[in-house]
Each structure stands twice: as structure tokens, then as C-alpha cells.
Ligand code: HPA
């Protein structure tokens with residue numbers, strides 16, 4: 589199926605083999621002997637468990653070429669799975685904090701987006717995330733960088749350790765980002781309570797909720813998400829890996845669909861969670877016995893919930909419907 593991917597951290601696509609290769613290329617010492625040892629370390633009890641390895645892993649990324657290689661490999665893989673459009677998170681603070689310049693990161697990523705569009709026809713946009721475990725002042729510094737290169741960054745997001753870092757902590761920097769024309773999104777309700785989802789909507793004025801699982805604990809909130817058709821980017825294999833939903837047979841995706849939520853399926857950090865977007869579709873189909881109609885709705889929703897310009901969105905939906913009719 590043609591599809592868009594809307595919840596994907598580019599640093600989370602760093603495969604063990606590339607991590608080892610870049611560690612050698614850049615003379616970075618990793619606490620792993622080889623790619624198998626990296627893979628063996630990927631057992632997580634919580635979001636924080638994963639984040640600790642995620643930040644260690646990305647320490648091998650140093651040069652513009654490294655960021656190009658990382659993003660191009662993802663886009664090639666995504667295109668091979670018939671992802672025709674991707675809206676990609678990146679975490680500039682995780683790089684600037686260790687002395688890599690914002691421009692090194694952004695130029696490597698945009699080089700890859702340009703080449704992938706030429707080579708595979710895949711379109712992509714960048715969503716710059718603020719790390720929520722850091723103070724809001726740091727996010728303001730990062731936003732200043734983004735304002736110098738607005739043409740390359742479409743949206744701002746919020747990620748990293750959720751518990752104890754509510755959206756309200758970033759109220760002012762999101763207001764400033766919106767004033768500059770960046771579209772707001774935020775991770776909310778992955779581990780954090782439903783009140784964080786409320787805050788993301790009311791204070792940050794998000795146009796999509798990333799994860800949103802715990803919104804289901806609050807029926808008033810669910811009714812609002814349905815009424816306003818606020819898209820929710822669900823990441824099944826991530827949810828299983830991080831113990832948000834250890835058993836996919838109990839994953840709420842089918843209920844979310846039945847409730848009328850505009851939900852999509854995404855891979856989050858595919859190198860860490862065991863699969864790209866198609867593996868996520870296969871896993872939920874198998875665990876939840878999704879019907880063909882439900883699968884088609886999930887894929888179609890990815891275009892509806894995308895930030896594609898209206899004409900491109902209409903074209904993508906027409907192409908999807910033509911595909912769907914044949915299928
Ligand atoms: N949640 C929060 N922060 C993240 C994630 C996630 O799933 N992936 C990468 N950073």
C-alpha cells in the first residue's frame with residue numbers, strides 16, 4: 589500500500605551495522621564489541637531505558653556526511669516499503685549538546701531528503717523536536733537556529749523523557765514557534781497521564797498527538813480527539829518494546845479506530861524496536877486480526893493526517909483510493 593510515515597525519529601533509524609561503521613570512521617569508542625552486542629542490548633523496561641541507549645548510539649554521528657548517510661538509508665528503506673511521504677523528527681539538541689553544530693545536522697539531513705526525492709520520488713519534511721528533559725531556555729536557543737533555516741523545517745515537536753516534563757513546561761517556546769509559522773506537534777500520553785494530552789492540545793495547540801495511548805483513560809478527552817479529528821500517531825512495535833503495551837494482542841489500536849479516532853501506524857525508532865512501518869502493520873494485523881478495511885483506513889489516514897499541501901494531499905488520496913479499489 590502507498591502510505592505516509594508521520595512518527596519517525598531519524599536518530600532511531602541508526603542500524604547497529606551503521607553505528608559500528610560510523611564509530612570506526614569517527615574514532616568513537618562504543619560500549620559494544622560488535623553489531624550483535626548492540627542488538628543484544630536492546631531490551632527495555634521503559635522509555636528511559638531506551639533513551640539511554642538511543643543517546644549513546646547517536647554519539648557516533650559527527651559530520652554532515654554521517655547525517656546524510658543516516659537519513660538516506662532510512663528514506664531508501666521507506667521507499668522500498670512504498671512510503672511515498674515521510675514527516676521526520678530530528679533531535680538537534682542531542683547533537684549540539686555534544687558539540688556538533690546545528691548546521692552540520694540540518695545540512696546532512698536536507699542533502700539526504702533532496703537526493704531521496706530525486707532517486708526514489710519520496711517526499712519528506714522535517715519536524716524539529718525539543719528535548720523535554722532539558723530546560724525551556726535551551727529550547728528557545730534551538731528555536732533561534734530553526735528561525736534561520738525556516739525553509740527546511742516545517743514543524744516543531746516535543747520528545748524524550750515524558751514523566752515529570754509536562755507540555756506546560758514548553759508553553760512559551762511553542763507559542764513563539766507558532767508565531768514563526770512552525771506547525772506544533774508533541775509526544776503526549778506515551779507514559780505521561782491524560783492531562784499531558786489535554787495540555788498538548790490546549791496549551792501547545794498541537795495539530796497531531798504522537799503516541800496518545802493514555803488518552804484512552806479519559807472518555808471526555810477521547811470524545812474531543814474524535815470530534816476535532818486530531819490525528820494520533822500510534823507506534824505498535826515501540827509500544828511493545830517500551831512496555832507501554834507489552835502484549836500487542838491487547839493493543840488499543842482497534843478500539844481507537846472503532847471510536848472514530850484518526851489513527852495512523854508508524855515505526856518511531858525502527859532500528860531499536862524491531863521493524864519499519866510495514867513490520868508494524870504486519871504485527872498489528874496479526875495480533876488484532878485487523879480486517880482489510882481497517883488496514884486500508886489506517887494507511888489512508890496517514891495521508892489525511894499528513895501536513896502535505898492540500899493539492900498534494902488530494903493527489904495522494906486519489907492514488908491511494910485507486911490502489912485500494914484494485915486491491
Ligand atoms: N518517546 C519519546 N522520545 C523519543 C521517542 C519516543 O517514543 N523516540 C525517540 N525519542
Ligand code: ZN
Pocket residue numbers: 595596597747775798856
Ligand atoms: Zn517518538
